[in-house]
Amino acid sequence: MSAGLPLIVTRADPGGAATAARAAAMGLDVRHLPLFAAHALPWTVPDPAAFDALLLTSARAVELAGPGLARLAGLPVHAVGAATAAAADAAGLTIEAVGDRDAQGLLDAMTSQGIARILWLCGQDRSAFDTRGAALVPLACYAVDAVPPPPGWAEAIAMPAVLLAHSVRGARRLAELIPAGRGRLALAAISAGVAAAAGEGWAAVAVAERPDDAALLAEAHALCHKGRQMGSFER
Template sequence: MTRPLAVLRPEPGNARTAARIADAGGTAIRLPLFAVVPVAWQAPDPAAFDALLVTSANAMRLGGAALARLAALPVHAVGAATAEAARAAGFRVVTTGGADAATLVAGLPPQRLLHLAGRERVALPGVTAITVYAADPLPLGTQAVESLAGSVALLHSVRAARRLAVLVPPAARAAIRLAALGPAIAAAAGDGWAQVAASPHLDDAALVALALHLAD
């Protein structure tokens, strides 16, 4: 029997992933672990930087009016969806990385980077970060967590992987398979799961395809 796919990412991405699953003939359990919200911020002097580092489409979606001051700076984006959001906001994307932020930064020539980031983030050496959005945990009852049994849970972030590991007790993990958006996210979920696989590509379509494969 094909397992349902549990979509844990925040809205509006949750709805998009669930629709992608439905289009592929799968069944989605929509259970966002976080709600993404804007954070008040002021854009620094753009002359102090050579480029922007954008690691999530949320930075462009929730950055607000302050983004306009930085519009002349080129963008290094992590993932195709992030690059697309930057272009839609009027920015010029010069690099689209297929791995994580650290790998992308390591491959760039020396430059002054401003990271438009979430409140919870991994510090990147030599990169200035400013918070433009936050992902706040949503309350989940026992019944909601128990609904994950027999599913394939999709993990789009390290933070989601860590929270899932807190929510699901070790004794219940053997009933859940995990599809993660990269090896670092898979590792963050810890041990004891029925099966864990990492997508080689940082995009939602690849993650859904992997999860559908695990569901069979």
């Protein structure tokens, strides 16, 4: 039986497909409608000896880095979220710390420990951080490109539903594609910053307690049930 209002998953695959599968296993009525597509970028592996640690803010960096990732196995990994840490561990990397908030919080913790030379394996589009004086070197190994909304998008957002926002960029895309009519749609965001990037006007907004899929889906599950109990989020 469907658990309330539909849940719309828009993140790029393979992460989007994994999220959709987890949501379906929770009994949610999932609409898998990716608004982005991810692909690997060529990159040159730097000398690991030039760094004290490897920062990972997305599991996608691990999934798309390719064989060069193995050459960084000697660096202790500081990962944002359990999913990123699990991907790194499965790839044979050594997990030193897992951040349960956001990337800035983890970076603050790293610099407070005196970690001064940090390699950040990341995407082409990335956030800016306060490095607290540390040398943070971003190295893009993948890109995520916006794609046209897939078939079924217009119909999905025309009815009450819950949307997932996994990133600032994803939240901004939702705001761009849904400039009006947000009063019938609820938003579950992976962080407060992501929620802010989506703008105002949503019927309801929930923020995950931790920056990972499990916490985000827990909030989405509650929103879907809330919408069912109310009949919709329409004001």
